[in-house]
Amino acid sequence: MKLTGRFGTRFALTATDSGRWHAVVDDSWRGWTGPHGGTLAGLLIDVAQRASSRDYPVRAADVRFLGRPATGAFTLHATEHTVGRSTTILDVVAAQDGAPVAAATVTLGKSSATAIPAHHGRPAPVVAAAPDCALFQLPPEIVPVGAHFVIRPAADPLPLSGADEAMMCAWIALDPALPLDAPSLAVLADALPPGLFPLLTAPVAVPTVTLSLHVHADPSHLGDTPVLVRATNVSSGAGWSVDDTDIWDSDGMLLATARQTRRVLG
Template identity: 60%
Template structure:
């Protein structure tokens, strides 16, 4: 799937600087998830703020995010501070606030690409699945998840959500609507595009909000990634009201882009 636009996440959410080390963005109700603004969108905004705060075109390498409160639709204010680590790495701490106070915080690592004597390894290979055009579209119910209208999801393997299946994993081709450049910020959104990994084993939805999110990049985007990506999400364990999901994302060429992990509360 070709890049159809040069639109960025910052364009879509009107992300703009408001002063030294501060930014503001708007997340409207069409990006609402299960219980509030889509968590992947907030993660993506924090990543984009960190990239701008670093100010040296350093590629994003890792994200460690935690939710501090319950966000609501509307305006978010971001504050960020960058701390250089040596000559090739920076750590940026970012906090998103609303009128209620801090709602999301993240520590984001950025680092320059450098030659290495260690041979290249491509990471986990993509599963063998049908091409996206051969897969039927699946739409998350807009009355439950309005943000589902912003995702073109085409299941490619594994059970569907809420089918009381024996396996707790899903695999689908996913693209964003409106289309956005594929970068670290939009991949944070895509890493949270599928329902919680435990959902295929259920027959009715329950609230499973994200509490912590981590993401590790396998590319610096020297070679642009396809707009449509293959996302595999698997529940690695659920007990005592907590649930952990692992997510891998590949582009259409089979290149591993991202490994991510979500720690969730099970409220039901």
């Protein structure tokens, strides 16, 4: 698949004269009830990168979903806070019809050499290579954004299979393909269904309230897709659910981790 350029270009992300940004999320990027949460997170991160006065890579993002957005046009605004010489933090808000619907605090940090050797404490699971795994399609009539994900499950269980384990592991690429960077990692971190879905046999609404993303690999050398994504439900109860997601490249390098806090509405 041919790369389509910088992440925000896919969503017509442009700066306005008022210092704000404008983007459009079309209906093909709709999730269960509104715009795909990872896609909105990716746009917030991309705006932070574009708005920053420092060309530092993204290290982390904390995203909060504040309302019930619809697909269509969004206005975004960023406020920058410099922290010393190596760190910049940007607060970004996305709004529709003048009301905020999502916000993020995005941390950008300068790369520097240290005496501490690189270390990754979360090894990739041993699974079959992506070409040896069969395709799995999220039903586009229910979740249109599923058409943008090329998913090849690499291990059992599958969603809605009534399994005993709340975990999914799959090779995932984006269609159309996008550069593998912090914004697209946010999309990939939210590509699989909610972590408790393997326990179920019928879907329920489990919307994301917060999503945190941490980039572990050198942000300038993230490689290509497909990536191996493992989503695990940490806990569910009292109407709330917490998922952890890990993303590795094809060589087993840990690229990013994410945690989502969700409401269980079923």
